[in-house]
Each structure stands twice: as structure tokens, then as C-alpha cells.
Amino acid sequence: MKYLHNIGQYFIMLKEAFGRMTKRSVLYERSLKEIDELIIDSLGIVCFLSFFIGGVLTIQTSLNLSNPLIPRSLIGYATKQGIILEFSPTLVSIIMAGKAGSYITSSIGTMRVTEQIDALEIMGINSINYLVFPKIVAMLFYPFLIAISMFMGILGGYVTGSLGGYISTDDFIIGLQTDFEAFQIFYAFIKTFFFGLVLATMPAYFGYYLKGGSLEVGKASTASFVWTSIVLILINYVLTQLLLS
Amino acid sequence: MIKVKNLHKSFGDHHVLKGISAEFSKGKTNLIIGQSGSGKTVFLKCLLGLLKPEEGSITYDKEDFLKMTEEEQQIFRQQLGMVFQGSALFDTMNVGDNVMFPLRMFSSMNPEERYDRMIEVLKRVGLENVEDKAPSELSGGMQKRVAIARAIANNPKYLFCDEPNSGLDPETATMIDNLIQEITHEYDITTVINTHDMNSVLEIGENIIFLKFGEIKWQGTNKEVFRTDNKAISEYIYSSDLFKEVRKAHLNK
Numbered sequence: 001m002k003y004l005h006n007i008g009q010y011f012i013m014l015k016e017a018f019g020r021m022t023k024r025s026v027l028y029e030r031s032l033k034e035i036d037e038l039i040i041d042s043l044g045i046v047c048f049l050s051f052f053i054g055g056v057l058t059i060q061t062s063l064n065l066s067n068p069l070i071p072r073s074l075i076g077y078a079t080k081q082g083i084i085l086e087f088s089p090t091l092v093s094i095i096m097a098g099k100a101g102s103y104i105t106s107s108i109g110t111m112r113v114t115e116q117i118d119a120l121e122i123m124g125i126n127s128i129n130y131l132v133f134p135k136i137v138a139m140l141f142y143p144f145l146i147a148i149s150m151f152m153g154i155l156g157g158y159v160t161g162s163l164g165g166y167i168s169t170d171d172f173i174i175g176l177q178t179d180f181e182a183f184q185i186f187y188a189f190i191k192t193f194f195f196g197l198v199l200a201t202m203p204a205y206f207g208y209y210l211k212g213g214s215l216e217v218g219k220a221s222t223a224s225f226v227w228t229s230i231v232l233i234l235i236n237y238v239l240t241q242l243l244l245s
Numbered sequence: 246m247i248k249v250k251n252l253h254k255s256f257g258d259h260h261v262l263k264g265i266s267a268e269f270s271k272g273k274t275n276l277i278i279g280q281s282g283s284g285k286t287v288f289l290k291c292l293l294g295l296l297k298p299e300e301g302s303i304t305y306d307k308e309d310f311l312k313m314t315e316e317e318q319q320i321f322r323q324q325l326g327m328v329f330q331g332s333a334l335f336d337t338m339n340v341g342d343n344v345m346f347p348l349r350m351f352s353s354m355n356p357e358e359r360y361d362r363m364i365e366v367l368k369r370v371g372l373e374n375v376e377d378k379a380p381s382e383l384s385g386g387m388q389k390r391v392a393i394a395r396a397i398a399n400n401p402k403y404l405f406c407d408e409p410n411s412g413l414d415p416e417t418a419t420m421i422d423n424l425i426q427e428i429t430h431e432y433d434i435t436t437v438i439n440t441h442d443m444n445s446v447l448e449i450g451e452n453i454i455f456l457k458f459g460e461i462k463w464q465g466t467n468k469e470v471f472r473t474d475n476k477a478i479s480e481y482i483y484s485s486d487l488f489k490e491v492r493k494a495h496l497n498k
């Protein structure tokens with residue numbers, strides 16, 4: 001029952017986010033700020049992680065490929081597939097649920113417990129629109145972040161492969177070009193788009209409807225991370241079934 | 246003027262407001278007093294539409310507030326100012342932006358006019374050169390004053406304060422009380438204040454409503470409060486010895 005109630009409340013929040021709009025100039029300014037905080041501020045960590053995961057994927061694949069009959073270019077192919085299909089869209093999103101998600105929950109949750117949300121409502125502002133809508137706008141740019149992550153992951157594989165002597169750069173590039181299917185890129189970005197929406201709204205839900213004091217802000221951030229990850233993994237599963245099988 | 250009729254509010258089995266009827270007049274500081282848990286905050290939140298009462302009516306001048314849709318209520322609230330117990334300043338903005346926020350949202354002023362108005366209302370509450378500071382850099386009393394400045398910036402017709410001087414030293418508390426009263430008279434606003442501070446009752450109680458267990462047990466002015474023989478309010482006020490003395494002094498005058 002409680003879960004049903006929460007799910008219903010979540011969709012009511014979504015509807016309200018597109019309800020009575022706050023003044024356009026204010027929304028515009030807030031959206032820019034959210035893009036800065038959610039996307040730009042995450043660039044560093046996402047690039048760092050993607051580069052090294054790409055490197056590790058290359059090392060592991062090459063160490064497990066001892067059969068001389070299998071072409072070395074397969075290493076490049078495996079790195080590309082791993083990064084584009086799963087690591088960048090899905091795992092980076094789970095990292096973002098920890099980084100951006102808990103930031104969203106705790107900042108909105110703090111506004112709730114210190115009555116700042118009530119203050120917005122009293123002034124006659126649709127507080128859900130004011131708080132959540134700019135985050136959704138910011139997350140429309142999330143696919144760019146993931147595209148950069150893909151690039152960095154493959155670059156990590158390329159650099160590690162050639163510097164570590166696991167694979168020649170020519171083989172790696174042949175691997176990248178093997179079985180290139182545009183539909184897979186489409187699949188990856190469809191996922192990314194949905195993940196972005198979840199990342200913008202679920203943590204906001206946990207903050208907005210928080211009850212209690214500052215202790216609950218911490219608890220809500222944890223709950224937000226756990227539930228956002230679960231939903232991301234489930235959406236990943238469903239979309240993969242629908243689009244790839 | 247705000248008119249409330251037969252207001253009921255429950256949480257589950259807990260009947261918090263049991264039929265409140267009251268009038269809050271324009272240009273006066275209307276006080277709601279009562280023990281902790283008597284339902285003051287719940288009452289205020291009902292007046293503002295943050296809680297939905299099950300029964301009763303609330304009329305702002307001629308407008309029936311509870312008949313409005315959620316969206317109409319939101320728009321109506323642009324005429325209200327509210328000072329929260331914990332000030333509720335936006336901590337992502339500096340003091341100046343906090344005060345200009347309602348102007349930016351709802352007035353047709355250009356940026357220079359907004360800036361001038363902000364400086365003007367900050368001055369009105371006795372603050373200067375704080376507009377670039379973060380709210381957290383100010384003391385609790387100063388934050389309260391900024392909250393008052395923000396509440397009055399857009400010339401509200403109604404002003405609400407939830408325990409405006411809790412957590413402040415007596416001198417600052419009196420200063421805040423007087424400030425609210427002066428502003429109420431100056432701009433002819435309908436002001437409703439929640440408090441359990443007896444000093445406020447004496448200083449600015451132009452119309453006092455005493456709540457107990459969700460019912461109004463007494464209503465009158467600060468002049469009358471010492472002369473009444475109403476049992477409920479006497480018990481409340483004279484739970485402190487100090488006020489027994491004050492009453493004696495008052496009656497001997």
C-alpha cells in the first residue's frame with residue numbers, strides 16, 4: 001500500500017513540475033545553474049572513471065584472450081561494446097545517482113525541513129515547478145555527459161592498449177570499426193535519456209516529500225540512492241529486453 | 246480583515262482544531278496565544294492553505310479562500326507575507342536576493358527599482374550593508390529582520406508570523422515585536438501572530454485569541470487580559486509568578 005501511495009505521489013509531482021510555470025526568466029536562470037551543478041560539475045569524475053575503466057576493460061580482455069586464432073582486434077571491439085552498451089549509460093548513471101542524486105535529495109530536503117519550501121508556497125510559487133523543472137531541463141543535457149564518458153572510456157582503452165603493449169593501435173581501431181551498428185548507439189542514448197529523467201526526478205521526490213528534521217535528510221539521501229539505483233537497473237533491464245532482443 | 250468560521254482540522258483520530266471562529270482586523274496586530282500543542286501552528290497553516298481543514302470557512306476580505314482551487318490559492322498568496330519560526334531564508338541566495346525574490350517573481354519593477362526597494366525595506370527593519378552577506382553569516386535576530394523585510398517587500402495585505410521572537414533575547418524580541426506592530430500600522434496590514442511569549446501579549450496584543458485544546462477559550466485586548474476573571478486564560482498567564490506581580494501592579498494603577 002505504502003509503495004503504491006509513493007508511486008502515485010511521484011507521478012503527481014511530475015505532473016505538478018509541468019503545472020503552473022514560474023516566471024520564465026527565473027526558470028531560465030535556474031536551469032543554467034542546474035546544468036552547471038549537475039552536468040558540468042560531474043564532468044571531472046565521469047571522465048576520470050571512464051578513462052580508467054576503459055583501460056581496465058582492455059587489459060582484462062587481452063589477458064583472457066590467449067587463443068592465437070582469435071584476432072587481437074577483438075580487444076578493441078570488446079572495449080567498445082562494454083563501454084557504449086553498459087558502462088557509460090548504466091554504471092555512470094548509478095555513480096550519478098550517488099553524486100548528483102544525493103545532492104538533489106539533500107538540498108531539496110534541507111529546504112523542506114527549514115521551511116524554505118513552505119516559504120515558496122506562501123509567496124504563491126508552484127514550488128515543485130520551481131525546484132524540479134530546472135533539474136529536468138538540466139538532465140536533457142545528460143546524454144552529452146554520457147557521450148563524453150563513452151569517448152573517454154574508449155580513449156582509455158586505446159591509450160592503455162598501446163602503452164601497455166596489449167594491442168597495436170591499428171588492431172584497436174579495426175576492433176572499434178567491427179560490427180558497427182548505429183542501432184546500438186540509438187539504444188544506448190534512449191537508455192541515457194530515460195536514466196537522465198529518473199536521475200532528475202526521483203531524488204527530488206525523496207527530498208520534497210521528506211518529513212522530519214535534519215537526521216531525516218541524511219536518511220533520505222541514502223534511501224534516494226538505493227531506490228534510484230534499483231529503478232535504473234530495472235529500466236535498464238526492461239529497455240534492453242524491448243530494444244535488443 | 247480575515248474572518249474564520251467554525252474551522253475543524255483533524256489528523257487521524259486527533260481532533261486538533263474543534264470549531265474555531267474568529268475575526269482578525271485590518272491595521273491591528275492579532276495574536277494567537279496558547280500552550281505548546283494547542284494548535285496555533287496548525288491554525289495558521291490552515292489560514293494559509295498549507296493544511297486543508299475538514300470543515301469551516303476562511304474569508305479574506307470578500308474572498309472565500311477555501312472555495313478557491315489550489316492554483317487560485319497559490320496566486321492569491323502573492324498578497325500574503327509570512328515570517329517563519331526559523332526565518333526560512335533561501336540559503337542559496339544572499340540577503341539582498343532573498344528580499345528581492347518576491348519582487349522579481351511578482352512585481353513589474355525593473356532591476357534598479359527592485360534594488361532600491363530592497364535597500365529601503367532593509368533599512369526599515371534596521372539593517373544596512375548586509376545585502377551581500379549570506380543568511381548564515383547573520384545572527385538569529387538579524388535573520389528574523391531579513392525575513393520580515395522579505396515578507397513586506399511586495400506590500401502584502403496580510404502578514405503572518407509564527408513565533409517571530411522565539412529563540413531571541415528579550416531585548417531583541419521586543420524590538421522585533423515593535424517592528425511588526427509599527428509596520429502593521431504604517432502599511433495598514435492585517436497581521437496575525439502566533440506566540441507564547443507573554444511579553445508580546447502585553448506589548449502588542451491589540452486583539453488576543455487564546456487557544457486551548459483546539460478551542461478559543463478567551464478573546465480580548467492586552468488591556469483586558471489582566472482584568473478578566475476567565476479561568477482558562479488566568480491559569481495560562483499566571484503559571485508564572487512574575488505575571489502575578491504584574492497583574493497586581495496593573496490592578497492597583
Ligand SMILES: Nc1ncnc2c1ncn2[C@@H]1O[C@H](COP(=O)(O)OP(=O)(O)OP(=O)(O)O)[C@@H](O)[C@H]1O
Nearest residue numbers: 256259261279280281282283284285286287288441
Ligand atoms: N502534520 C501533522 N500530523 C499529525 N499531527 C500533527 C501535525 N501537525 C500538528 N499535529 C498535532 O497537532 C497538535 C497541535 O500542534 P501545533 O504545532 O499546532 O501546536 P502549537 O500550538 O503550534 O505548539 P508550539 O507552541 O509548540 O509551536 C499537536 O498535538 C501535534 O502533534
Ligand SMILES: [Mg+2]
Nearest residue numbers: 285286287439
Ligand atoms: Mg507552533
